[in-house]
Amino acid sequence: MLQRNSDLLAHTLAHPETLPQSEAFTLADGTRVSLPHTGVLWLEPAGPTAQDVVLSAGVHGNETAPIEILNRLVQDLLTGQRPLRSRLLVLLGNPMAMVAGQRELEVNLNRLFSGAHRQGNTAEHQRAALLEGEVRRFFEQGGEGRSRFHYDLHTAIRDSKREKFAIYPFRHGRPWRWQQIEFLASCEVDTILLSHNPTTTFSYFSSNEFGADAFTVELGKVRPFGQNDLSRLAALETQLGRLLADESLALETVDRADITVFDVAQVIDKHSEAFAFTFADDAANFTPFPRGHLLATDAERQHRVAAAEEAIVFPNARVANGQRALLTVVPVGPDQPFE
Numbered sequence: 001m002l003q004r005n006s007d008l009l010a011h012t013l014a015h016p017e018t019l020p021q022s023e024a025f026t027l028a029d030g031t032r033v034s035l036p037h038t039g040v041l042w043l044e045p046a047g048p049t050a051q052d053v054v055l056s057a058g059v060h061g062n063e064t065a066p067i068e069i070l071n072r073l074v075q076d077l078l079t080g081q082r083p084l085r086s087r088l089l090v091l092l093g094n095p096m097a098m099v100a101g102q103r104e105l106e107v108n109l110n111r112l113f114s115g116a117h118r119q120g121n122t123a124e125h126q127r128a129a130l131l132e133g134e135v136r137r138f139f140e141q142g143g144e145g146r147s148r149f150h151y152d153l154h155t156a157i158r159d160s161k162r163e164k165f166a167i168y169p170f171r172h173g174r175p176w177r178w179q180q181i182e183f184l185a186s187c188e189v190d191t192i193l194l195s196h197n198p199t200t201t202f203s204y205f206s207s208n209e210f211g212a213d214a215f216t217v218e219l220g221k222v223r224p225f226g227q228n229d230l231s232r233l234a235a236l237e238t239q240l241g242r243l244l245a246d247e248s249l250a251l252e253t254v255d256r257a258d259i260t261v262f263d264v265a266q267v268i269d270k271h272s273e274a275f276a277f278t279f280a281d282d283a284a285n286f287t288p289f290p291r292g293h294l295l296a297t298d299a300e301r302q303h304r305v306a307a308a309e310e311a312i313v314f315p316n317a318r319v320a321n322g323q324r325a326l327l328t329v330v331p332v333g334p335d336q337p338f339e
Contacts (some may be wrong), residue, residue, distance in 0.1 A: 002035055006078040008090065011070040012039040016095035031077075031084055039092030043077060045084050051147035052087045052213070053336040056131075058150060059110045059202055061097025065228040066153030066219055069237055072230075077244070078080055085246040089138040091131055093202070096123055096179055100195045101224060103157075106288070109267075110152075110216075111323060113205035128320050139210045148262035149243070152203045156221050157316065160285035162260070163232075165191035165313075167216040169204040176219060177338035180213045182254045183243075189217055191286075192261045192328055193313065195338065262329035263336070265310050266303070269326040274299045277326070280330060288330075296326060 002011050003025045010052070015038050023035040030046025039058070055073075057066035074090055076082040080303070092098065094109050104190050104236060105123055112120075112128035119125070139148055139323040181192050198204065207214040219233060230237075242249050288311045289295065296303040303326075310328035319325050 001042075002078075003033075003285060006073045006075045007037070008041055008092065009067060011035075011096050011197065011256040012092050013086075014100055016099045027078065028080060031082075033078065036128060037134070039095045040130075041090040041136065043084055043090070044089065047085070047089070047097075047195065049085055049087055049146075049246070051246065052142040053147065053323040054089045054091065054135055054138065054148070054150040054214075055153070055207060055240065056091040056093055057153040058098050059093030060103045060108075060154060061094045061099070061105075062101055062103050062222050062224075063155040063171075064223060064225045065152075065230065065233060066156050066217075067092060067098070068225070068230060069230060069233050069240075070153070073237065073240060073244070076241070081171055082241055084243045086244050087138070087142055088244060089134065091134065093131065094124065094127060103222075103323045108319065110202055111200050111265040113115050113202050114200050114208065116200040131202070136209070137204055138213070139206075148206070148210055150203060150212045150214035151240075152214070152216050153202070154216060154218050155220050156218050156314070158282065158285060159221060162191045162286050163220050164189040165193060165285075166216050167195055167201075167203070167205040167215055167218075169201065169216070169233065170198055172198075172208065174211075177213060177252065177339050179339075180215070181259060182251045183239065183249055183257070184217070185237045185254045185259050186249060186251055189219070189236070190259050191272070192259065193264055193327070194261065194332060195264050197264075197267060197315045198290060249280075261332040261336075262295065262311070265307055265325055265330045266326075266328040267324055268303050268328070270295060270298065270317065270319055270321055270323060271273035272321060274301045277315055277317055277323060279312070279315075283312065283315065285313050285315075295328070 032044045034042045107124040109124045117125040117128035203214040203216045206212040293305045313327040315326045
């Protein structure tokens with residue numbers, strides 16, 4: 001039982017499909033804890049709170065470092081070593097893929113939100129529906145007028161010239177918030193990509209449907225459980241702890257000159273099995289290419305760099321047809337609305 005060992009990760013890996021039974025208990029400080037489904041943990045302090053925080057990891061099952069960081073935070077909260085003054089929902093996204101050590105079992109879970117899960121019935125489609133329902137219930141029970149946050153934590157398949165970066169979902173006219181960008185920079189996530197189109201990612205779902213400050217956060221490279229250097233995520237762990245305790249985040253120490261912001265220039269989808277990149281398979285994220293450079297071919301289609309220079313992010317030619325195979329990014333222009 002989670003109440004006995006406080007180890008959400010071990011509990012999830014032991015019961016990746018369904019729980020033998022749900023759990024609900026109260027900590028010594030009055031915090032109400034509930035585990036209604038595998039990898040779904042609610043913590044609600046007894047006292048007044050002003051913010052609702054969703055922390056998710058393992059949406060791709062082989063991205064283990066953020067799962068281990070969240071597990072450490074949960075252990076500290078359940079054993080009373082950290083204070084909690086925020087409502088908190090912790091989600092380990094794809095437990096069966098975690099057990100298998102795979103990114104996904106059948107379908108990319110991070111393309112199945114905002115109702116996209118209705119288009120199929122795989123385990124990932126079902127899990128996306130469950131996760132959506134838990135996030136909706138969590139924010140709606142918190143009520144209006146509260147600060148809402150969702151940080152969906154990942155690691156990348158390939159090396160990157162920028163180890164840690166975050167995607168800021170399309171805001172539909174709402175301004176980008178510098179305070180949130182500074183918060184991520186204080187977590188040593190100092191590169192931000194501004195998205196300008198709706199997507200079916202988990203962070204976009206929370207941002208669009210509930211007005212949450214939400215991000216997809218990339219924290220290094222994929223490694224198996226137990227092989228991550230978690231000291232490289234110490235700043236993230238510290239700042240998330242401060243956020244959950246509703247303490248000062250010390251953002252005044254962040255130097256804006258250290259933050260790099262990119263616009264997403266192109267979203268290149270794969271349309272056929274003939275899709276292929278022209279660059280090397282081991283090209284790192286944020287590798288730049290000049291105007292006119294041929295990036296990919298897809299049967300009769302050709303995808304070229306349109307700006308003076310564009311850098312590649314998330315190249316993956318093995319995605320299913322119809323899914324994103326590549327982003328390109330350019331430095332942010334002066335006309336972006338920041339708050």
